[in-house]
Amino acid sequence: MKLSDSYTIHMRMAELSRASGIPVATIKFYLRERLLPAGERTGPNQARYGEEHLRRLRLIRGLLEVGGLSVATARGVIDAVDSELPLTQSFGVAQRAVSATIDPADIDPEALAGIDRLVEGWRVSGDNPGRLAAAHVLQTFESLGQRDERNWFSRYAAAALLVAEADLDQVEARGSREDMAETVVIGTVLGDALFSGLRRAAQEHVSTLRYPVPSEPDRTPTRE
Amino acid sequence: MKLSDSYTIHMRMAELSRASGIPVATIKFYLRERLLPAGERTGPNQARYGEEHLRRLRLIRGLLEVGGLSVATARGVIDAVDSELPLTQSFGVAQRAVSATIDPADIDPEALAGIDRLVEGWRVSGDNPGRLAAAHVLQTFESLGQRDERNWFSRYAAAALLVAEADLDQVEARGSREDMAETVVIGTVLGDALFSGLRRAAQEHVSTLRYPVPSEPDRTPTRE
DNA sequence: AACTATCCGATAGCTTCACTGTCTATATCT
DNA sequence: AGATATAGACAGTGAAGCTATCGGATAGTT
Secondary structure (H helix, E strand, C coil), X not given: XXXXXXXXXXXXXXXXXXXXXXXXXXXXXXXXXXXXXXXXXXXXXXXXXXXXXXXXXXXXXXXXXXXXXXXXXXXXXXXXHXXXXXXXXXXXXXXXXXXXXXXXXXXXXXXXXXXXXXXXXXXCCCCXXXXXXXXXXXXXXXXXXXXXXXXXXXHHHHHHHHHHHHHHHHHHHCCCHHHHHHHHHHHHHHHHHHHHHHHHHHHHHHHHHHCCCCCCCCCCCCCC | CCHHHCCCCCECHHHHHHHHCCCHHHHXXXXXXXXXXXXXXXXXXXXXXXXXXXXXXXXXXXXXXXXXXXXXXXXXXXXXXXXXXXXXXXXXXXXXXXXXXXXXXXXXXXXXXXXXXXXXCCCCCCCCHHHHHHHHHHHHHHHCCCCCCCCHHXXXXXXXXXXXXXXXXXXXXXXXXXXXXXXXXXXXXXXXXXXXXXXXXXHHHHHHHHCCCCCCCCXXXXXX
């Protein structure tokens, strides 16, 4: 059992389960749902799994757990990684996957115009899912009486541009098309989560800087 | 119908439903779940609802639909708005609400250290939910073989700082404590969604700039 | 006062989702 | 040979977010 970790060329179901920490029944479920490709058949009711299945399982868990995707959505994303699509289309698929499908009809045209003003000069197509999603959020903000003070929203746009540039740089740093496609998908799905986490950490930081807690006996600058 | 919009001091259930676009059964459900406060009682089985209920319903739908919160989580967030907590604590509640509760035990200490390196110099407490969430994402990135190229992650951190400053500015621009608390909560929950949308629009923009589509007969710079 | 529409609150039911468990006929390990 | 494991089919489970129905009371109209 110790051995198998070093050269996991072939695994049977039980070992794949142990190695991934995912119950057998769940792996079978992912197989049924075509999230995980079938193993290499060695008989009518036998199959072997390899390193790639382990890797794929980690991707699946990442998309579901961290990215919060549904199984159906994750399948779409995974298909995009596997397909031979050009990179730009991989972006599109990944973006559509993480965006809730919004009917452009029930978005206030004024909110849409508001977003377009924010991203003035950007080359964004009309049906970009991010644009629609952002307009939907803007509409919600406004219906809740949150007005845009001190360029709140345009500072979001500026930050989003920085992140998008970082994303593209990261993608370019990968070698093959497959690696790039994988980075596009992982980056699109997990990047949202990473940013959210960092943003919340930054909120505490900025908040502590601006409103120091007076009573506390001089906290240390960082954690714990 | 047109009239009632102007002075909706008192509404009965049916009108609240019509005005909000939410089915009566669903409103009752929200009442049961204590997302929506009970109306003003006028008898043992009668109640009136006002402007504030309409407003609250919009908040609920925003949290659930746009923010993707669960009903249970939304209740926590709403309680935070209603409570008399100091602002700093409202942030904490809102942050905890949007972050999946992560057991610090099953986060690789190295991933945690990785995040701490990214946010070097920030005043972030050890149990900040964003810090843990970010570490979890980092760990997932690494398990998927995504290495940090060209300062990918630290550029996220820089952008997060920009956004957090914008957030705090927006909060300060509100007048009363209640308004500030509300902005904290709405901003924390919906801000994630707004950023994600803008990021995806920015991705298309940057991607189009870097890899212009050659065949297309010279697209116009912006939408449709 | 009668009649109809609506209300509240309780409870049960529905649908989707992501698993989880059971079963059978085979296959593999020892 | 006999214990254990496997693929695949299928039924079951539990949570979540509504949705529908009912009984008794009230509101508004006539």
